[in-house]
Amino acid sequence: MSAKHLNYLSSEQALADFAVLIKDLKKTLPGAQKSPVIAIGGSYGGMLAAWLRMKYPSSVAGALAASAPILQFIVPCGEFYRVVTHDFTISSANCSSSIRRSWPAIERFAATAEGLQWMSLTFGLCAPLKSPEDVFAFKAWLQETWVNLAMVDYPYEANFLQPLPAWPVKVACKHLQFTAGASDRELLYGISQAVRVYYNHTGAAACLNTSQTGTSSLGYLGWFYQSCTEMVMPMCTDGIQDMFEPEPWNFQAFSDECFNTFGVRPRQDWAETVYGGRDIRAHSNIIFSNGNLDPWISGGVTHSMSESVVAILVDGGAHHLDLRYNNEHDPESVIKTRTLEVRYFKEWIRQAARTLRSES
C-alpha cells in the first residue's frame, strides 16, 4: 500500500463508491431500476450503512447498522474495555479479577530468564519471549485476545474471528476461577488454557503466534490507516473499572505512531464534524442494533433518536449477532430483533414505492 493509493481509503470514498455502484446496478440489472435498496452492515460496515443512508438518502431507502460504533469517536475512552471486562465478570466468578491479576504476574515472571522460558513453554509460543519488547507484545496480544473473545461471545459454535465453542467467554473463564490466594504459576497456567480456547479450539495449532489474533483477514492495516486519518477512536484503561493495565489515551503518541507508519496525522474532530456525532435526528430510516455483550456497544447508538432513527438492544448478543444466520440457540432477544428489523425494512420499501409512484 502506498500513500498515493491509501488516499482513497476513506469512509467518504467508500460511501461514494456505494452510491455509484447502486446507481449502476439499478441501471444495468434487469428489473432493478425501481427497486428500493436497503443498506445492511455490521461493525464498520454498519457504520457505513448508517452513513450511506445519512449522506445518500436517495441511494438507499434505509439502513440496518448492526453493532456500528458511530459514537466511538466521542464517548469516554474507557467505555470499550469496561464492557469487555463486564463480559468476563458476568460469565463466571473471579474471571475478570484473575485476568486483572495476570499482568503483574507476567511482569514478575518476565524478570528472569527462567520465567520467560516457562511462559513461552506454557503458552506454547511459536517464538519464545526474550526481550521486554517481546513481553510488551505478548501482553498486547493477550489483551486483544480477551477483547476478541468478548466480541464473538456467541451462544453457539461459530467461526467469525476464530473457530470457537458456544459461549467462548464462559469456556475461557472455566480456566480463570482463581481467588486472591492463587500463585502466579497457577494463574498464568490458567491464562494459557483460557487463551487456547480462542486459538486452539480445533486442536490444530502447533504453537501460538503472538503476532496474530485472528483479525488479520479483516484487513487490520487498512483499518489502522483509517484510524490514523479520520476514524480516531480514543481508547484507555484504568485497571479499576476494567481488568487491564492502566493506560491513558494519548492522542499525541497515537498521532506520532501514525506519522511514523503512514506519514499522516489524524484529524481528531473530523468524524464528528462529518457524521454529526450524537446529533443525527434529522436523518431517517436507520436501525442501530447493539448486543449488550459486545464491547462496541460502548460507541453504539443505544437510544432511539426519533420515530425512524431507532435503537434496538439485543440482550445477550455479541458483535452483530442479528446479522448471523438463524440458530436454534439464538436467544429470544435476537429473534425478536430480526423480526422487528424486517418489519422496518418492509415499511421503508412501502415508503419508497409511494415516493416512486408520486414521482412518475
Added chain:
Amino acid sequence: MSAKHLNYLSSEQALADFAVLIKDLKKTLPGAQKSPVIAIGGSYGGMLAAWLRMKYPSSVAGALAASAPILQFIVPCGEFYRVVTHDFTISSANCSSSIRRSWPAIERFAATAEGLQWMSLTFGLCAPLKSPEDVFAFKAWLQETWVNLAMVDYPYEANFLQPLPAWPVKVACKHLQFTAGASDRELLYGISQAVRVYYNHTGAAACLNTSQTGTSSLGYLGWFYQSCTEMVMPMCTDGIQDMFEPEPWNFQAFSDECFNTFGVRPRQDWAETVYGGRDIRAHSNIIFSNGNLDPWISGGVTHSMSESVVAILVDGGAHHLDLRYNNEHDPESVIKTRTLEVRYFKEWIRQAARTLRSES
C-alpha cells in the same frame, strides 16, 4: 490556478469547509456554542446552502436556497433559454422575435467588410469585428447579455452584475419593437441600443468590450472548472421555443473543451448521484425560493417535497430577489416570501433549541 490546487475546488470541499468553519466559530465565538445556524445563499450559494443542510444537518438547522438550480443537471437542456426568452416575450410585443431575427441579420452584415465595420461602429465595440471568430464571439456575448438582463430583471435600479435601471428587460425591449418588415439595419441598431441598457446605463462606457459581460467578478473561470468536473448543466437552444440560434447540447464537445482547458473531463452523472436529483424528500428544513422571471428557475425546486422541504414561488421575481434588501418597489410576492422565510427560520430555531434541551 494550477490543477493541483483546483482539485480542492469542489462543492463537497466547500461543504466540508463550511462544516468545519461553523464548528470552529461555535467553539471560539463567545455565546455561539448553542446557537443554531441557518444556511442562506443564492444561486450556486443557494445550492451549497441546500446541500449543506442535506449533507451536514447537524451543522445547520435549516437552509434557505434562493434561486438555487439544484436540478439543472437533469432538466431538459432547453428550459433555461426558454425562460430567458419568455421574459423578453412578456416584457413587450415583438421583443423576443426581434432578438430571434437579429442572428441572421448579423450573419448577413458579417458577410461584407462594410457590414462588419458598420456593426463595430453601431455597437461602439472597443475592438472592431474582423474575423468569423470575432462574429461568433460577438453573438455569444449578445446571447449572454440577454441572459444576464433576464437574471437581473429587478423592479428597481440595482447593481448586481451591472448598474441597471428598474425592469431592465422592459427598458431594453423599448428598442426592440420591430415587426417582420423592419430592415436588418433598423433591427441591429435597435439591438445595439438595447445592449447599451445593460452595458452603459450610467453613460460611462467609452466602448463596449465583447469579452466582458459583467460576471467576471463572480469568478467565472472557477465556475467553469466546476462545470468541467461535477457541475455539468446541459444547455441547448432550438430557435423555436427560444429566441436563440439553434445549438444542441453536445457533451462530447463540452468534455473536449474541458480537457483542453483544464486537463479534466466532467463526470456527467455525479451531481445527481451525490445530491440525489429530485429524490430529496428524506431531507428536512430547506426552503427553495425561485422567481418566475429568473432563467435559473428552470433548474429550481418549484414544488414542495414535504412539509419541511418547501418551494416558494416569487411572482415577478428575478434571480434571488428575496435575498436583496427591502425596497419600496418590491412586489407583494417577495414581501410575502421574506415573511414566510423568516417564519420557517423561527420554527427551525425552536426545533434546534428543543433538540439542544433534550440532549443536555
